[in-house]
Amino acid sequence: MLTLSLIGIGCGDPGQLTLAAVRAINAADLILIPRKGAAKADLADLRRTICEQVLDNQRARLAEFDLPVRDAEGEDYRKGVDDWHDAVAQAWSGEIARHLGDRGKVALLIWGDPSLYDSSLRIARRLQPAPTIEVVPGVTAIQALCAAHRIPLNEIAEPFLVTTGRRLRDAGWPVGIDTVVVMLDGGAAFQSLDSKGVHIWWGACLGMPDQLIMAGPLAEVGPAIVAARQEARASHGWIMDTYILRRNAPRA
Structure with missing residues (x-):
């Protein structure tokens, strides 16, 4: 056997x-x-x-x-x-x-x-x-990301969707969903979205010594995340990152 x-x-x-x-x-x-x-x-x-x-x-x-x-x-x-x-x-x-x-x-x-x-x-x-x-x-990377940022994954009584960078880029923001978890994104697909009112929690190399995390309004931190991804890829030859996008500003 x-x-x-x-x-x-x-x-x-x-x-x-x-x-x-x-x-x-x-x-x-x-x-x-x-x-x-x-x-x-x-x-x-x-x-x-x-x-x-x-x-x-x-x-x-x-x-x-x-x-x-x-x-x-x-x-x-x-x-x-x-x-x-x-x-x-x-x-x-x-x-x-x-x-x-x-x-x-x-x-x-x-x-x-x-x-x-x-x-x-x-x-x-x-x-x-x-x-x-x-x-x-x-x-999972999703659990590690939420732990790193000390946030719950879902809003109270609200659903969330887990998708890929390819799907987000090709199909846009999913209808009827305010919280989107994005995995397997080789090209920072969040750049294809209208960033108004969107908050992002991003992490790369989660749980590893070189862990990177950033969070904030997508319009403000998006360019810094893109730069950090490029630098990490150049340094290591690869990058594994995951992020959460949420419409409307996070509640205090």
Whole structure:
């Protein structure tokens, strides 16, 4: 029997690990650590650091591998993602077969939580042979962002919407919603909005030593956020940021 554990590890701070995550890491026979190129070496380094801090299981093996690169230039976005998922599933299957065979427990340390804008569950269902899948929830970037700014996510009795930078840029502000959470934004999509009456809470590298946060009226702090994003990307070669937009000034 092959079991694959997708373990949410939060946003980079080992202190965000739950006790369930620590138990799942120590139950693994094999821990896969994907490499995403030199520009994102920090992500693999942090996974190694987490294992060094919490792993007591001496039989567990760590296996690093290069993650296939998604073709971001294709015209058909969904097909590009689908093809990439197939390639990643093949990479996972190859590493599992090489290091473990078809029996044992495999773990993948998932940034944030496996259920929120993460492809690991979809990829896991493509594996052959099909494993038993276990999920250990983790702290999401949204929770880390709210904690960093010390704010509640929702207004009293009001809904909020979680979306992507691509959707915000292409479709504009969602109808009937005053609070929008934006993830996976590669190009500061908030610049496409009418900033009047909009407040933003922004964070990058949340939970990591280089965490950045800014907040204020979008018209005032938007340019500073764009500059900070560019500087962080130039410095690290990558950036992961999340932000909340809310219409009308925040209440005291």
